[in-house]
Amino acid sequence: MGVASSSTSSLLSLPSHQHHSFLLSTTTFCSQRKTKLDSRSHFSFNPTSKNIPFESHLQILAHSPTTPLSICGFHWKVGTLNCGRLRKMETEVGVGANTLLDLPGVDQDLVDKIAFDALVWSSLHGLVVGDKTAQRSGKVPGVGMMHAPFSLLPMSFPENQFKMACEVAPIFNELVDRVSLDGKFLQDSLSRTKKVDVFTARLLDIHSKMLEINKKEDIRLGLHRSDYMLDEQTKLLLQIELNTISSSFPGLGSLVTELHRNLLIHYGEQLGLDSKKIPGNTAVKQFAEVLAKAWTEYNNPRAVVLVVAQPEERNMYDQLWLSSILKERHNVTTIRKTLAEIDTEGELLPDGTLLVGGQAVAVVYFRAGYTPIDYPSESEWRARLLMEQSSAVKCPSISYHLAGTKKIQQELAKPNVLERFLDNKEDIAKVRKCFAGLWSLDDSEIVSHAIEKPELYVMKPQREGGGNNIYGEDVRETLLRLRKEGSEENAAYILMQMIFPSVSPTFLMRDGICHKDHAISELGIYGAYLRNKDKVIMNEQCGYLMRTKVSSSKEGGVAAGFAVLDSIYLT
Amino acid sequence: MGVASSSTSSLLSLPSHQHHSFLLSTTTFCSQRKTKLDSRSHFSFNPTSKNIPFESHLQILAHSPTTPLSICGFHWKVGTLNCGRLRKMETEVGVGANTLLDLPGVDQDLVDKIAFDALVWSSLHGLVVGDKTAQRSGKVPGVGMMHAPFSLLPMSFPENQFKMACEVAPIFNELVDRVSLDGKFLQDSLSRTKKVDVFTARLLDIHSKMLEINKKEDIRLGLHRSDYMLDEQTKLLLQIELNTISSSFPGLGSLVTELHRNLLIHYGEQLGLDSKKIPGNTAVKQFAEVLAKAWTEYNNPRAVVLVVAQPEERNMYDQLWLSSILKERHNVTTIRKTLAEIDTEGELLPDGTLLVGGQAVAVVYFRAGYTPIDYPSESEWRARLLMEQSSAVKCPSISYHLAGTKKIQQELAKPNVLERFLDNKEDIAKVRKCFAGLWSLDDSEIVSHAIEKPELYVMKPQREGGGNNIYGEDVRETLLRLRKEGSEENAAYILMQMIFPSVSPTFLMRDGICHKDHAISELGIYGAYLRNKDKVIMNEQCGYLMRTKVSSSKEGGVAAGFAVLDSIYLT
Incomplete structure (x- = not known):
């Protein structure tokens, strides 16, 4: 089964560019004992080669009953599955089918207890989101709340792969900064995209204006999240995307780690799991710390941090955790405004100071503005430009924002491009190792192969946040x-290698109910970067976000791409 | 305006016997400058006297614009109010009328900021309740949550009165224990009530059975809350009732104190308020501690604490906080069961051990069972009896439960009755000082006076939790x-002196909205008592609960008796 970013429906009401759903490849499953039978193709991939990087081979994805699937340190026996196409299997096995998960020594009673405790913990500790069925839940804090969707237990993940992902985070931080400084590279790389994607064009316009007035950002702040999937066959940790704007879930993600640790402290013995194998997650504390440091660098004690928020935001509590810690730990005040409000209330003083509602802004922290939907009128674009023109620290600046686009991701994957921005050869090798296959549609050889074997590719439009990825047929x-059309529209897409992560049985908590299902996971590693002119003040990996997703749609069951927050159990 | 317990509608979905709403006396308000004009009667009261203890006199309740009303350390100027009956005034002035509250230096913008921060804090820190408009909110944790209703700022309260209430708590703890041991006193005092109140009769039946089998409770655990109002005229702190079962809000009450401290840490300077003037509130920690100590005394490491819960409970998070702290701090496991479930799953071992769902129970903590509604069938009564027969520590035992009834409260207020249970004369004097006027309907002199001046009394039925108090006409x-009827029904009621607390303008947060209104407050002082045979293991005052309530109904606005959680600002 194939998976790639970036798209559609999720139960988390989130910036949709920051989570991913899944289409099915043409994989056929069969669990007949010891029968190697699968029409699924897989490939190993060498990203430095321009050659078509695939080799097809057979693979058993469904284990025999005697082959344990490891999750959370348990050995799960996978019961007998029906042969047939995956879609069929999923329908037949269904959510909560007891034959699917057979965990020795762990009965339903224990799962129920853990689930109840987990729901209680979430409610008491602010692991909450707005309930989309509640009218004002995206507008007013404290009303229409429900627990965030989460997995009941942490997902097992290889320690060496996790370490590698952490290790590479500061290099990505540095890379974004270097790329952001190369205005010509950004403009040139995106010049064709500009012609076919209005949103990117508007961002580039702002970028051009800043180049024209020779605007320098002395204080540069990046709060990134690099998302990966572990390819089952190659065991490579491949980057799905690098978020340089609105990296979500530092708050709730840190809480899920705490939740899982707490559950394992109480139930670890019964489950045969050790809470110490869950790595600590200080994402929200470190994000708050670097925001505070940026605020300090700006050096106006009366200034605030401006959180640019969407008019309706059911994930507000994730953001409010950050604001809360900023206030409690660092005594830095935040204000929340929409782009439209900033257009109305914002002004620029002659010295470049940004005032919003009369308050000086030290740092602009974007949790909106990454998708065309956030700019329904010229008002929002005026606000974006106003902020960009100001002396406030932007998180991100327009250059950082552009450096995170898919087209730039694809450009950086080209041979000899990383070398333009990074000096250290080891660093370059580490970064390159994370790159999945990425191609522009100018590459006719790849396009031909993708037409032949579309299940091995995903087409990603430049446009963010819309579930616009194209899969399969x-x-x-x-x-x-x-x-056929030979149009400019080519430039609106990139092609990306399809990644095939392993599928694990898991417990997903949603709407107060515990669902059993097959799921795949995506690991996000947060990075924080702050510099002031030549001085790097902070360049750190800081915490992680695991998201676990139902691996297929169900008939009348859980929606496709249903994602929950998760943490890691190191193996 | 007159107030007494105990009754009707509240926005907190609580054991209704534990909050109180307000009917209006015949008070007339007028704010005409310096005009002494009030038809309201007031009285001073000597509880040891059998004589009719009232003297009518005039009183100005509405202050002139130059007379400050003190709240939260501010001096609020009360604007011009319309002359007329209170009901009328309330309707005319209305919620959020800016003329009502005129706080120098505190503008709407500041109030909005504080309100927003307060909502955020509540959401992130588990100051939540089930939203009654959400279907499963009383059944499943984590769904349909909203912030608990709370007052935006703490209510000012005289330090000496607060100290007195705290001081007397251990004496009340002791008193309940002593009364509980006098089975004959309980049976005799309630013998007439028994004939007219089926619920009390059932409780007494269980009590009789325990007397018959000579059941001794060696380990006795009390978690009480004594509720008071401060009579404005006499400055006496008068007891409304003593809750010996299901004393609610140790969890959320403690959180509101934390919330208010947090707000004053950030906004105290602007408001001219000092966060240190809010007394600490460790109610939930101490309740957890004494429950853990009782569990330890029971001395079965595999046993659990059984929380007897209602089938639907929107105040579950208050209870879950206690369970959570029991687990986190004391490693004591709780299970939650309804009375019906206990009937189904419970059994008694020959040695007296109570098993529920196969688990031994060390402590039964009742958060249900205090109202007839909790016993819809014989099943629930069987469960209650089963638990009472067991060796588990009951919080409360049937004797403790009965010792907290209104009839016993009234009996204890009779001359020379306290002396039967308490030895120390100073203690007796302190307790007696808290007693409001309490009479049985056998007292024809009082009954005559109450017919003449009904606004000075409230009739309280023995029945709990129903909003069955009778006021006014x-x-x-x-x-x-x-x-006229000369019936036995007399015994179903007691008469209580109407208490007239002061009315203060305040900000009430409910459903994400900040309402300004006139409000009155009721102070609850928690007490924890644990003994094992002759050894008193704990006898402490532990934390407090302030509840603030809109002082009248509104046409189309806030419901009558709308109560919010509050804390104290010592003055």
């Missing part, structure tokens, strides 16, 4: 159409 | 009817 059709 | 009518 639609890849073939779109590529054929574009080839 | 209805007192007169009911007394006349009872006198």
Whole structure:
């Protein structure tokens, strides 16, 4: 089963560019004992090679009853599955089918107890989101709350892969900073995208204006999250995307880690799990710390941190945790405003100071503005430009924002491009190792292969936040159409290698109910970067976000791409 | 305006016997400058005297614009109010009328900021209740949550009165224990009530059975809350009732104190308030501690604390905080069961051990079972009896439960009754000082006076939790009817002196909205008592609960008796 970013429906009411759902490849499953039978193709991949990097081979994905699937340190026996196409299997096995998960020594009673305790813990400790069925839940804190969706237990993850992902985070931080300084590279790389993507064009316009007036950002603040999936076959940790704007869930993600530790402290013995194998997660504390440091660098004690928020935001508590810690630990005040409000209330003093509602702004922290939906009128674009023109520290600046686009991700994956921005060869190798196959549609060889084997690719439009990725048969059709039309629209997409993560049985908590299902996980590693002119003040990996997702749609069951917050159990 | 317990509608979904709403006396308000004009009667009261203890006199309740009302250390200027009956005034002035509260230096903008921060704090720190508009909010934790209703700022309260209430708590703890041991006193005092109140009769039946089998409770655990109002005229702190079962809000009450401290840490300077003037509130920690100590005394490491809960409980988070702290701090496990579940799953071992769902129970903590509604069938009564027969520590035992009834409260207020249970004369004097006027309907002199001046009394039925108190003109009518019929029904009621607390303008947070209104407050002081045979293990005052309530109903606005959680600002 194939998975790639970035898209559609999720139960978390989030910036949709920051979570990913899943389409099915043409994989066939069969659990017949010891039968190697699978039409699924897999490939190993060498990202430095321009050659078509695939080799097909057979693979058993469904284990025999005697082959344990490891999750959370348990050995789960996978029961007998029906042969057939995955879609069929998923329908037949269904959510909560007891044959699916057979955990020795762990009965339903224990799962119920853990689930109850987990719901209680979430409610008492602010692991909450707005309930989309409650009218004002995205507008007013304290009303229409429900627990955030989370996995009941942490997902097992190889320690060496986790360490590698952490290790590379500061290098990505540095890379974004270097790329952001190369205005020509950003403009040139995105010049064709600009013609076919209005949103990117508007961002580039702001960027051009800043280049024209020779605007320098002395204090540069990055709060990134690099998202990965572990390819089951190659065991490579491959980057899905690098978020340089609105990296979500530092707050709730840190809490889920705490929740899981707490559960394992109480139930670890019964489960045969050790709470110490869950790595600490200080994402929210470190994000708050670097925001406070940026505020300090700006050096106006009366200034505030401006959180740019969407008019309706059911994930507000994630953001409010950050604001709360900023206040409690660092005595830095935040104000929350929408882009429209900033357009109305904002002004620029002659010295570059940004005032919003009469208050000087030290740091602009974007939790909106990453998707075209956030700019319904010229008002929002005026606000964005106003902030960019100001002396406030932008998180991110327009350059940082552009450096995180998919097109730039694809450009950086080209041979010899990383070398333009990074000096250390080891660093370059580490970063490159994370890159999945990424190609522009100018690459006719790849396009031909993708038409032939569309299940091995995902087409990603430049446009963020819309669930606009193209999978499977639609890849073939779109590529054929574009080839025929020979249009500029080519530039609106990149092609990315499809990643095949392993599928694990898991317990997903949603709406107060515990669901059993097959799921895949995506690891996000947060990075924080702050510099003032030549001085790097902070360049750190800080915490992580595990998200676990149902691996397919259900008929009448859990929605496709249903994602929950998770943490890591190191193996 | 007159107030007494115990009754009707509240926005907190609570054991209704534990909060109180307000009917209006015949008070007339007028704010005309320096005009002494009030038809309101007031009285001073000597509880040791059998004589009719009232003297009517005039009183100015509405202050002139130059007379400051003190709240939260501010001096609030009360704006011009319309002359007329209170009901009328309330309607005319309305919620959020800016003329009502005129706080120098505190503008709407500041109030909005504080309100927003308070909502955020509540959401992130588990100051939550179930939203009654959400279907499963009383059944499943983590769904349909909203912030608990609370007052935005703490209510000013005289330090000496607060200290006195704290000082007397251990004496009340001791008193309940002594009374509980006098089975004959309980049975005799309630013998007439038994004939007219089925609920009390059932409790007494269980009590009789325990007397018959000579059941001794060696380990006795009391978690009480004594509720008071400060009579404005006499400055006496008068007891409304003593809760010996299901004393609610140790959890959320402690949190509101934390919330208010937090707000004053950030906004105290602007408000001219000092966070240190809010007394600490360790109610939930101490309740957890004494429950853990009782568990230890029971001395079965595998046993649990059984929380007897209602089938639907929107105040579950208050209870869950206690369970959570029991687990985190004391490693004591709780299970939650309804009375019906206990009937189904409970059994008694020959040695007296109570098993519920196969688990031994060390302590039974009742957060249900105090109202007839909790016993819809014989099943629930069987469960209650089963638990009472067991060796588990009961919080409360049937004797403790009965010792907290209104009839016993009234009996204890009779001359020379306290002396039967307490030895220390100073203690007796302190307790007696808290007693409001309490009479049985056998007292024809009082009944005559109450028919004449019904606004000075409240009739309280023995029945708990129903909003069955009788006020005003209805007192007169009911007394006349009872006198005419000469029935046994007399015994179903006691008469209590109406208490007239001061009315303060305040900010009430409910449903994400900040309301300004006139309000009165009721102070609850928690007490924890644990003994094992002759050894008193704990006898402490532990924390407090302030509840603030809108002082009248509104047309189309806030419901009558709308109560919010509050804390204290010592003055």
